[in-house]
Amino acid sequence: MIAVDTNILVYAHRIDSPWHEIAYKRVKQLAEQNSRWAIPYPCIHEFYSIVTNPKIYNPSSTQNQAIHFIEALIQSPHLTLLSEDETYWPEIRKTIRDSKVMGGMIHDARIASLCTIHGIKELWTFDRDFIRFPQLKIKNPLI
Numbered sequence: 001m002i003a004v005d006t007n008i009l010v011y012a013h014r015i016d017s018p019w020h021e022i023a024y025k026r027v028k029q030l031a032e033q034n035s036r037w038a039i040p041y042p043c044i045h046e047f048y049s050i051v052t053n054p055k056i057y058n059p060s061s062t063q064n065q066a067i068h069f070i071e072a073l074i075q076s077p078h079l080t081l082l083s084e085d086e087t088y089w090p091e092i093r094k095t096i097r098d099s100k101v102m103g104g105m106i107h108d109a110r111i112a113s114l115c116t117i118h119g120i121k122e123l124w125t126f127d128r129d130f131i132r133f134p135q136l137k138i139k140n141p142l143i
Helices: 006-013 020-032 041-051 063-074 088-099 103-117 128-132
Strands: 002-004 037-040 079-082 122-124 137-139
Touching: 002 020, 006 020, 006 041, 006 063, 020 063, 037 041, 037 103, 041 063, 041 079, 041 103, 063 079, 088 103, 103 122, 103 128, 128 137
Parallel strands: 002 037, 002 122, 037 079, 122 137
Antiparallel strands: none
């Protein structure tokens, strides 16, 4: 199963992104295919935070635009939203220690740990920082 990181979602949503066309096409393919795919809940939260932030985008996406995009994704019949369960803490503790995560890198460790506990083997992202998590195959679907 493939999971999608925040940046791919942002690029798929924001038509002013130079990566919009290809990101939108790739996310749409995932949403319309007959195979399971996933988005970690922290990526949904971060997506909303980024696209509605007027310090990042001028103009930023409206609350309704961001919510509409999220709800369109959630309507994909094969989407799994990844969240924490009772196995989360032992996994993130291991990820933190093994990858020597400090400070803000905890966010990426959280995503990697959620993917691991849910059996995700591949993460689509534009963020090279995820190479520190060898349990995941990292793919940039935009190139």
